[in-house]
Amino acid sequence: MTLHIVVTAKQVLDPETPLSAFNVADNAVSTAGNIPPVVNGYDEQAVEAALRIKEAHGDAKVTVLSCGTDFALDVIKKPLAMGADELVLLQDAAFENSIDPTMAVAALTAAIRKLGDVDLVISGRQASDWDNAQVPLGVAESLGWAVATIGRKVDVQDGTVRVERVLPDGHETVEAPLPAVVTVSNELGTPRYPNMRGIMAARRVQPTVWTVADLDLDGTASPAFELVSLKKPERAVQTEMITGDDDADAGRKLALRLREERVL
Amino acid sequence: MADALIIGEITDGAPASATLEGIAAARRMGAGQVAVLLPGADAASAASAAIAGGADIVYTIVDGPAADGEFDALVDAAQAAVTLSGARYVIGAKTLTGRDVMPRLAFRLGTALASDCSVVSLDDSGRLIATRPVYGGNAEASVACLGSVAVASLRPKSVDALEPDTSRIGEVSPLAFEANVRTRVLERVEEAGEGVRLENARVVVSGGRGLGGPEPFDSLRELANMLGGAVGASRAACDAGWVPSGYQVGLTGKTVTPDLYIAVGISGASQHMAGCSNSRTLVAINKDAGANIFKEARFGVAGDWQKVLPAFMEQLHELMG
Numbered sequence: 001m002t003l004h005i006v007v008t009a010k011q012v013l014d015p016e017t018p019l020s021a022f023n024v025a026d027n028a029v030s031t032a033g034n035i036p037p038v039v040n041g042y043d044e045q046a047v048e049a050a051l052r053i054k055e056a057h058g059d060a061k062v063t064v065l066s067c068g069t070d071f072a073l074d075v076i077k078k079p080l081a082m083g084a085d086e087l088v089l090l091q092d093a094a095f096e097n098s099i100d101p102t103m104a105v106a107a108l109t110a111a112i113r114k115l116g117d118v119d120l121v122i123s124g125r126q127a128s129d130w131d132n133a134q135v136p137l138g139v140a141e142s143l144g145w146a147v148a149t150i151g152r153k154v155d156v157q158d159g160t161v162r163v164e165r166v167l168p169d170g171h172e173t174v175e176a177p178l179p180a181v182v183t184v185s186n187e188l189g190t191p192r193y194p195n196m197r198g199i200m201a202a203r204r205v206q207p208t209v210w211t212v213a214d215l216d217l218d219g220t221a222s223p224a225f226e227l228v229s230l231k232k233p234e235r236a237v238q239t240e241m242i243t244g245d246d247d248a249d250a251g252r253k254l255a256l257r258l259r260e261e262r263v264l
Numbered sequence: 265m266a267d268a269l270i271i272g273e274i275t276d277g278a279p280a281s282a283t284l285e286g287i288a289a290a291r292r293m294g295a296g297q298v299a300v301l302l303p304g305a306d307a308a309s310a311a312s313a314a315i316a317g318g319a320d321i322v323y324t325i326v327d328g329p330a331a332d333g334e335f336d337a338l339v340d341a342a343q344a345a346v347t348l349s350g351a352r353y354v355i356g357a358k359t360l361t362g363r364d365v366m367p368r369l370a371f372r373l374g375t376a377l378a379s380d381c382s383v384v385s386l387d388d389s390g391r392l393i394a395t396r397p398v399y400g401g402n403a404e405a406s407v408a409c410l411g412s413v414a415v416a417s418l419r420p421k422s423v424d425a426l427e428p429d430t431s432r433i434g435e436v437s438p439l440a441f442e443a444n445v446r447t448r449v450l451e452r453v454e455e456a457g458e459g460v461r462l463e464n465a466r467v468v469v470s471g472g473r474g475l476g477g478p479e480p481f482d483s484l485r486e487l488a489n490m491l492g493g494a495v496g497a498s499r500a501a502c503d504a505g506w507v508p509s510g511y512q513v514g515l516t517g518k519t520v521t522p523d524l525y526i527a528v529g530i531s532g533a534s535q536h537m538a539g540c541s542n543s544r545t546l547v548a549i550n551k552d553a554g555a556n557i558f559k560e561a562r563f564g565v566a567g568d569w570q571k572v573l574p575a576f577m578e579q580l581h582e583l584m585g
Contacts, residue, residue, distance in 0.1 A: 015400055019534070019556055024403045099398065099405055101376050130398050130405075131515065134367035134377050141371040146336075146446035149364055162450075168360060168463075168518060169510045170455040176447040185516065186499065187509050224376035225407035228393060233404045237546075240563050241553075247567035251575035254547070254565050259583050263524055263545045264491070 042124025080202035081194030105138035110215035146176035152187035267296030269351035274304035282357035284425035315434035337443035344441035370415035401534030467493025474529020478506040532557025
């Protein structure tokens with residue numbers, strides 16, 4: 001039987017945007033100029049994990065799910081170019097990117113139910129915008145599925161998923177029955193680059209688009225939060241630059257200065 | 265019955281520091297009666313320390329999968345404790361366990377988690393207001409929790425625990441609940457580093473992309489040894505395989521609050537600063553005078569670390585006799 005893996009992928013502002021091009025105003029974050037959005041980095045690792053399972057398993061299908069209001073198609077198609085099979089966009093004004101994960105959880109849950117035959121959901125450990133790290137856990141709870149987080153290795157066999165989890169000082173292997181939700185971390189390794197054939201193939205794929213009307217969102221919880229304020233954090237540090245005749249001299253002066261300040 | 269419930273943890277037979285911080289946060293925001301859930305074999309003895317730390321009620325679990333730290337069982341236990349306590353505010357910590365348990369608990373309670381908070385408070389109408397870094401620390405958001413139960417997790421070391429008061433009296437009762445474990449731990453491998461633990465070190469010497477390879481970390485180790493400290497790294501250095509992932513300081517790595525943090529060849533992306541910005545004194549050595557780290561450091565040297573560091577260490581050696 002075909003193993004059906006869903007990967008959740010979020011389109012986010014490029015987190016590598018220099019701080020100076022990063023604007024916070026009117027309770028919203030934006031980037032200056034024409035810096036294109038990207039697929040959330042950890043979600044690319046989720047695509048990579050799914051493709052590795054597909055290669056090991058043979059008979060598997062990888063569907064990418066993304067939830068949002070607007071998509072840059074050439075960006076959100078990257079997982080297809082990497083080798084995923086299908087792309088479903090959950091696109092609706094109601095799916096506004098919010099610090100409150102409630103709606104994203106509801107939409108992804110409803111879409112996974114609608115797909116019907118999903119065995120495994122793989123997500124990035126968190127998205128680089130709100131850093132909530134909770135949508136995949138919410139989806140698992142809503143579906144009533146087992147969950148394992150922060151994996152660096154994911155294998156599927158005999159109706160179970162085995163995940164090697166990253167710990168602060170080591171790692172552990174956990175096993176869960178399918179269907180399950182797994183999140184992956186950067187320790188999984190660098191995601192593959194799309195090759196030319198993948199890019200050409202991705203161009204021809206028309207994503208499926210589902211709006212609120214296509215999803216059963218009955219029973220969606222009411223909003224959990226109201227955003228009170230969003231601002232750039234204040235930096236109160238007065239930096240003292242230590243200089244010298246040359247770099248070595250500056251190094252010596254740094255030690256003397258730290259002693260003077262009783263830091264050392 | 266209690267107004268606030270802290271989802272606690274035990275380390276080395278005592279309430280974890282993050283748990284005592286959670287109790288303190290609840291007391292300081294004026295939540296009223298504070299209950300604590302303590303799962304672990306030593307829960308009965310740890311309970312008195314939790315009461316001294318500000319708790320009024322302690323729910324203990326001394327055996328079974330929750331006491332063993334199985335996440336599925338801990339979520340079940342936490343949910344039972346919320347029901348039993350009737351708490352309106354549920355506070356956990358963004359620890360290894362809290363990262364999994366707290367979001368799941370929030371969704372079971374029909375809400376979502378205000379995660380990784382540095383500050384929690386109550387507004388005039390009793391809503392929990394949580395402040396937390398977002399966009400990798402490039403922005404800071406404050407949210408008001410809506411609904412009948414507010415669930416928040418605190419970033420460890422962002423608030424101080426209360427002074428223990430051993431004269432405080434509290435109630436201790438075992439928690440009864442049904443555990444349903446599906447995700448099971450098969451094997452755990454500890455890769456304990458040598459020397460001082462990064463999280464507890466009073467001095468941390470961290471290296472980043474600017475070091476260019478694994479070998480320079482030997483110099484950092486030498487400096488850390490001189491100062492009785494530990495070595496950390498940016499995510500870039502860990503991803504490059506120069507040091508194990510356990511060295512990572514940052515948003516998705518460890519949070520450190522040493523007296524002295526020395527960043528060598530680290531640009532200072534917000535992602536990294538999230539893990540070290542509460543250090544008492546931050547020192548940066550970086551070739552690029554425009555690097556962000558110099559906006560956050562107390563002392564900076566814009567220069568080649570290969571020249572700065574040996575001279576710095578030599579002078580240090582002299583100063584320290």
